[in-house]
Amino acid sequence: MLGLAxxxxxESFVRLAGDSASAPSIAERQVIARSATRALxxxxxxxxxxxxxGGDAAEAMAPFDGIIDEFEQRTTAQAWSERLLKAYIGYxxxxxxxxxxxxxxxxxxxxxxxxxxxxxxxxxxxxxxxxVVVGDEVAAARLALWGRRLVGDALAVIQGAVVRHPxxxxxxxxxxxxxxxxxxxxxxxxxxxxxxxxRMERLGLTA
Amino acid sequence: MLGLAxxxxxESFVRLAGDSASAPSIAERQVIARSATRALxxxxxxxxxxxxxGGDAAEAMAPFDGIIDEFEQRTTAQAWSERLLKAYIGYxxxxxxxxxxxxxxxxxxxxxxxxxxxxxxxxxxxxxxxxVVVGDEVAAARLALWGRRLVGDALAVIQGAVVRHPxxxxxxxxxxxxxxxxxxxxxxxxxxxxxxxxRMERLGLTA
Numbered sequence: 001m002l003g004l005a006x007x008x009x010x011e012s013f014v015r016l017a018g019d020s021a022s023a024p025s026i027a028e029r030q031v032i033a034r035s036a037t038r039a040l041x042x043x044x045x046x047x048x049x050x051x052x053x054g055g056d057a058a059e060a061m062a063p064f065d066g067i068i069d070e071f072e073q074r075t076t077a078q079a080w081s082e083r084l085l086k087a088y089i090g091y092x093x094x095x096x097x098x099x100x101x102x103x104x105x106x107x108x109x110x111x112x113x114x115x116x117x118x119x120x121x122x123x124x125x126x127x128x129x130x131x132v133v134v135g136d137e138v139a140a141a142r143l144a145l146w147g148r149r150l151v152g153d154a155l156a157v158i159q160g161a162v163v164r165h166p167x168x169x170x171x172x173x174x175x176x177x178x179x180x181x182x183x184x185x186x187x188x189x190x191x192x193x194x195x196x197x198x199r200m201e202r203l204g205l206t207a
Numbered sequence: 208m209l210g211l212a213x214x215x216x217x218e219s220f221v222r223l224a225g226d227s228a229s230a231p232s233i234a235e236r237q238v239i240a241r242s243a244t245r246a247l248x249x250x251x252x253x254x255x256x257x258x259x260x261g262g263d264a265a266e267a268m269a270p271f272d273g274i275i276d277e278f279e280q281r282t283t284a285q286a287w288s289e290r291l292l293k294a295y296i297g298y299x300x301x302x303x304x305x306x307x308x309x310x311x312x313x314x315x316x317x318x319x320x321x322x323x324x325x326x327x328x329x330x331x332x333x334x335x336x337x338x339v340v341v342g343d344e345v346a347a348a349r350l351a352l353w354g355r356r357l358v359g360d361a362l363a364v365i366q367g368a369v370v371r372h373p374x375x376x377x378x379x380x381x382x383x384x385x386x387x388x389x390x391x392x393x394x395x396x397x398x399x400x401x402x403x404x405x406r407m408e409r410l411g412l413t414a
Contacts, residue, residue: 017224026265
């Protein structure tokens, strides 16, 4: 879990740094660049925790090398608003998944992970930038459709990771938030979808 | 000058973040990623200084948009050692040029710029990584040749900037390090070349 989180944060850093270079305004570029450096700071804290637990950070991260590429390659954003929504949904779904995993982890790792996830400045930027687009009915319908494709992609990547790493299924089963029964993993996906729906509504988009 | 420095540091941030993703080892990737965030921190301090002087940071940086691309597009690195040397030489020559410009600037801006330039961790990484290559005579000869092309590219980009921005020529003429006379600008390039030669020698390469 810590390896996944660390690799995810590292790749977020690289992606956000790249995104910042194509931001349409200096103000946006500075916010996104700063978010990138925060992702790296989180990654460094996760690496420190892995090493504190006696693990090898490189080994822990290696299985997740390219995890964001997997999401990125599924669909290509055409406009800046699509790119912004794509990154936002991708990070948010990943954060939600990491939170669910954290519930099954040791207390210190859980506390570390849940305390660091989320980037309010980046979320605020996305909400304020997309609110302009959302004012236009046709553009909003297009973005809503785009959002539905994106969440499907994000969930597919997560499903792949769960299948490849049985330890994730065990962590999810130990988690308190998703109640017992036979279809726990399926219910994890229901939780992720519900969180996504709430997020899209906050943006003023139909999920 | 502050606009050039700020834009340069921002583009360094983006480039270094991208480079970190293709580093051959986790240790290198972490050092380069950290260097990227330091470049952004420098840029943020420069932006703050521009605004403190009553300037508009976006306007100050705009004329230098793509300044690193201009250098990057001239020659393409084939191997990781070439990439590392390219980034190192590019940043070092740019830093030297900024230091010469700073000598003609107001005391506070000069102090800010000269105190922040250079990244010892990154330089140390380059020296230690390239020392392996330098042990191989054929590879060292190739890298030395590559270094000569790179410094030519870097100086050409700087010359272009000086021609387009007469304010730079004025700052360089006011600077104390390059003594008076008719060919001051030419002597600036002689200083940059001499610094480059010293740097290559430290790497064990013929300049």
